[in-house]
Amino acid sequence: MTKKRLLFYLCALLALFGLSWQAAAAQEPSGENGQISVRAQVEEVLSDEMVSSPYSGGEITTRVLTLRVRILEGAFQGQQAVVRQTFDEISLPSAYPAKAGDRLFIWLELDEQNQLTGSAADYVREIPIALLTGCFLLFLLVFGRWQGVKTILSLAVTCLVVFGLFFPLAVRGAGPVWLSLLCAALMTGFTLFLVCGFTRKALSAILGCLGGLCAAGILAAAFSWAMRLSGMVDEEAAFLRFLSDQFVLDFRGLLFAAIIIGASGASMDVAVSIASSLEELARKAPQLNARQLFLSGVAIGRDIMGTMANTLILAYVGGAIHLILLLYAYPVPFSNVINRETVAAEILISLCGSMGMLSAIPLSALASAFLYRHKAASPSANKIPE
Numbered sequence: 001m002t003k004k005r006l007l008f009y010l011c012a013l014l015a016l017f018g019l020s021w022q023a024a025a026a027q028e029p030s031g032e033n034g035q036i037s038v039r040a041q042v043e044e045v046l047s048d049e050m051v052s053s054p055y056s057g058g059e060i061t062t063r064v065l066t067l068r069v070r071i072l073e074g075a076f077q078g079q080q081a082v083v084r085q086t087f088d089e090i091s092l093p094s095a096y097p098a099k100a101g102d103r104l105f106i107w108l109e110l111d112e113q114n115q116l117t118g119s120a121a122d123y124v125r126e127i128p129i130a131l132l133t134g135c136f137l138l139f140l141l142v143f144g145r146w147q148g149v150k151t152i153l154s155l156a157v158t159c160l161v162v163f164g165l166f167f168p169l170a171v172r173g174a175g176p177v178w179l180s181l182l183c184a185a186l187m188t189g190f191t192l193f194l195v196c197g198f199t200r201k202a203l204s205a206i207l208g209c210l211g212g213l214c215a216a217g218i219l220a221a222a223f224s225w226a227m228r229l230s231g232m233v234d235e236e237a238a239f240l241r242f243l244s245d246q247f248v249l250d251f252r253g254l255l256f257a258a259i260i261i262g263a264s265g266a267s268m269d270v271a272v273s274i275a276s277s278l279e280e281l282a283r284k285a286p287q288l289n290a291r292q293l294f295l296s297g298v299a300i301g302r303d304i305m306g307t308m309a310n311t312l313i314l315a316y317v318g319g320a321i322h323l324i325l326l327l328y329a330y331p332v333p334f335s336n337v338i339n340r341e342t343v344a345a346e347i348l349i350s351l352c353g354s355m356g357m358l359s360a361i362p363l364s365a366l367a368s369a370f371l372y373r374h375k376a377a378s379p380s381a382n383k384i385p386e
Helices: 003-024 126-144 146-170 176-196 200-226 235-241 251-284 290-319 321-329 334-338 341-371
Strands: 036-055 058-071 080-087 103-110 116-123
Touching (some): 126 146, 146 251, 200 251, 200 341, 334 341
Antiparallel strands (some): 058 080, 103 116
16 A cells, blocks of 8 residues: 555545534533433442332332442542442343442432432443454454454544444434445445545445345335334334434434445455455456356356355344244244234345345446456456556
């Protein structure tokens, strides 16, 4: 990679960072009913007791810990507060009760006597997350070397686009359909040009990947209408429904966006595999015409198809594992299960995403065959003409 190209990628990364910063600028953390969320460190466990209370004709047992904590940030930094950590019967078997030295997020408020009180929300997990992320990046650098550096840059762009652009703009009411397509195009273009350079291989992979995502989107639009899916598929969607009085989120569009973003990674993988294989084939056998290259790409894609289809299906199954276990736990007829909107939406996402990924195979082969139809033997023929 030349200095000029490296400078281009760094400038593009900085531009995306600036856009992401602006998009997320208004998303300030806030509390409800005068509460604020802050980090605090447990200094002492004051009490630990089991509390029983009547509930629906029986009793429910709750474990309540009273903690003295020292606030680590915000307007009350350095002050002490007494907070409660509560575990009900459902969460109790797998709970981690706090002990001295633990760091927690707490919802803080002033009581009637103007004393700091609150409740424990969750543990501060930043350090182990940072260590795990550092190990992952180190593995990329050790095994990938310079290619690992490119991979880290592409991951940074993906995170900026998804978490810095898509989510902040979507939560403000931006149209999720066009927003997801734009984000997918940004991620695909930057990643493949970064990894493959400004070559015919990168261009054919981008065309194949975006074509596959468009196919997934068309299928999703058609079948979400046929299934009469509203997009209100879980509790989180119900909470988002009352997010703002100024706009109403497009939940059907968010279902579309879930398919596009979920399938973009696998589609990129398939598209670059086909484009790379056909580039090598065209270099070693320049006598092949466009039709022969296309048929070779489809034949290569058939071998990729089996494992990649499983990749997406298993990824979606892993994401919905609690829902699937819940459905297995109760003797509900299969016809009732399959017709529930939550299940139908998961089927739509997994199958449309997989078909979009599979569509990327012939589309990438077609783009590669078109771009390599006059393939020359020299490496310079790979470059995209100016």
